[in-house]
Amino acid sequence: MHRALRRVAVAAAVMLSLSFLSAPAHGAALLAGTVLTNVTATLPTELSPLATGKRISYVTTNVNGGIITATGLVLTPKTGKNNKTVAWGHGTTGLADQCTPSTSQSVFWPEARAAIAELLRRGWTVTAPDYPGLGTPTAHPYLIGLSEARSIIDSVKAARRLDAALTAQYVVDGHSQGGQGALFVNEIAPSYDSPLVLRGTAAIAPVSNADLFAPLIPGTAAQGYLVMGLYGLQAIDPTVNPSTLLAQPARDRVSVLQSGCLYQILDAFAPLTAEQLLVGGALPDAVVTKLARHLNPGQAASSAPILLVQGTADEAVPYVITAGPLMSQLGAYSQPVTFRELDGATHDGAVFQSTTLVADWIAVRFA
Incomplete structure (x- = not known):
């Protein structure tokens, strides 16, 4: 489908959802995580042998609680599926609709593909939200933590609506912007993610401070x-x-x-x-x-264990900020924080070098 037609389709889904909310049929309203559309997705070559994919549009909320529409992928393992879900938070792609990972493989970054591939090999269903404003008519609230977190959580709710076999347990794994979003998920989960059960968040080179x-x-x-x-x-x-x-x-x-x-x-x-x-x-x-x-995680208590991964040669997120202030801020609360330093790893290299490390940590959380 041409990009212009995709925009028309997404805009129609937004208007449809809002019309339902303003005049709900039989008194029912669309809830966060409601799937509006789902179509078969073409996956990158690294992932297509491992999973089937759906590109979805779904209901989420903005930072003020208003109903909006977001898009993303739901990837289901072809073998070994165990009915747990991991949400992947992608790193920065841009602000415009052509920078939407679910529709543009040029910004489905290689490190994201590597991380997701390992998650799929473990049998976990993976959601990969685009974040609000990427692939939808609204502006993208870039690095606004509460915006990212809500869309991440609601992508998991949406996946469970597509697949009733998925349990309520989930973990969030993210890099850079997505690592920041993962930490915000950990903060808002108790008040926002019901009936889900967050088991932990892995944040690789997260934006903070x-x-x-x-x-x-x-x-x-x-x-x-x-x-x-x-x-x-x-x-x-x-x-x-x-x-x-x-x-x-x-x-x-x-x-x-x-x-x-x-x-x-x-x-x-x-x-x-x-x-x-x-x-x-x-x-x-x-x-x-x-x-x-609006950007700094660590301003509220975490609700589940955290894995923090940081390369010492990161050129985008300074190692000293993650290892110093962020660790202190997260450590001030009761949930355990595990810090893994990757000597010589760059911003993207930290993802490549930690795929097994992160997946092993997630497996313990689910166990």
């Missing part, structure tokens, strides 16, 4: 992440206006947010100086505070 790293980004090759972060914040807080924060040379390049995906965005903003990126060369303190409020 935005108040520490965001002020250090201007003038570096990571500036594209910051620009995306500002637009992600605007998606839930319209008082944040990136156009007034970005300097003219950066504003001249923002069209790449819709025409490109992650690597095109990073390339577009990398050459700028701090003063060419931001007015005055720095973020206002009020914006840094808002980023921390």
Whole structure:
């Protein structure tokens, strides 16, 4: 199906779901996790021998509790299925609809394929949500933890509606943006995931402590992440206006947010100086505070054990932030936190090097 037709189909699903909610038939309303559409998915070559796939659109909620639609994949093992579910949280792909992993294999990153392949080999059904705004008409609330977490949880609910044999037990495994989302799942699960039972979360190089790293980004090759972060914040807080924060040379390049995906965005903003990126060369303190409020995991108690994996040579998420402040923040609560340092591992390399480690840890959680 052409991308334009897919957008029409998704938009129709959104309007259909909202019409049901405003005038529910026989008093019934669509619940979070309700499957709106499901079609057979074409999987990457690394995964097609291991699983059958469905691309779904399903009901989830935004950070204010309002009903929205999200999309994603449900992958069912072809052999050895044991009726447990692992949700995979993908790393950053971009902001535009062409950056949707469930429909664009060019952003179904190789490290994600490797991680999911190992999960499928263990017999677990895998959900791979796209996150709100990727593949749907709304803006993507990039790095907004509560947005990611709700869509991750509701993807598991949706999978159980497609397959009644799946138990309520689930684990979340995520990388980078998805690792951050996994940690937020652990915080909101008690109030949001019923009737599911969270057994644990594995977070590989998760984004955290935005108040520490965001002020250090201007003038570096990571500036594209910051620009995306500002637009992600605007998606839930319209008082944040990136156009007034970005300097003219950066504003001249923002069209790449819709025409490109992650690597095109990073390339577009990398050459700028701090003063060419931001007015005055720095973020206002009020914006840094808002980023921390919405991006930082560890501000509430975890509800299940955590596995934290971090490479020492990570070029995107600083090792010192994960091993230092984040570990301290997560360790302040009662749930156990296991930290695994991967010497010399890069941001993506940490996923490749930890596929067995993570799957073994998940197996213990399910046992």
